[in-house]
Amino acid sequence: MNKILIVEDEEAIADLEKDYLELSGFEVEVANDGEVGLSKALGEDYNLIILDLMLPGVDGFEICRRVRDEKNTPIIMISAKKDDIDKIRGLGLGADDYMTKPFSPSELVARVKAHLARYERLIGSTIEENKVIEIRGLKIDTTARRVWVNGEEKTFTTKEFDLLTFLASHPNHVYTKDQLFSEIWDMESIGDIATVTVHIKKIREKIEFDTSKPQYIETIWGVGYRFKV
Secondary structure (H helix, E strand, C coil), rough: EEEEEEEECCHHHHHHHHHHHCCCEEEEEEEHHHHHHHHHHHHHCCEEEEEEECCCCCCHHHHHHHHHHCCCEEEEECCCCCCCCHHHHHCCCCCCCCECCCHHHHHHHHHHHHHHHHHHHHHHCCCCCCCCCEEECEEEEEEEEEEEEEEEECCCCCHHHHHHHHHHHHCCEEEEHHHHHHHHHCCCCCCHHHHHHHHHHHHHHCCCCCCCCCCEEECCCCCCEECCC
């Protein structure tokens, strides 16, 4: 659920904005003065900030500047002032939009949705989310190439990690040693399928509680191995 911060000293307006946003499925927090708003904006994570310009303590311009120095959170600035100079200054400090009071709460909700969608498209095109495999107490971050067992990080060699990740990515699929050797080592390794056996043994020592009764990598006698879920 997207989380919105409203920084607005007029409680009636803040409550109206909050009601409309919550009806649209947003989680909303309100700060009624600039200092509290600045503290929340910098100290907590929000998907978007609705920021009044005229605030007690710290004004909206200063909050916008301080937030933009540290975060890319979308900011919609709200003001009773209709002067272009304030709008230009607010946008120049990094606000994404500027609305003049009075305005329709429905229009505010529409603008919030539009800015969130735009921001999500932007970060989605530039940041690859880490792909994580979690099975019982085993967690494999395939992007960062890190492995945890019951919260404890374990160190893996390149081929150990590749073999574990391949098996975990294809749960309940039985692979022969030849298939695993071809998949992980291909033509780069001088050796034979015994290499697979050695690596499976090393992986089990790191992820299994009892290597004689493996709960993750199961031996299918006469065939090969299967990652069990």
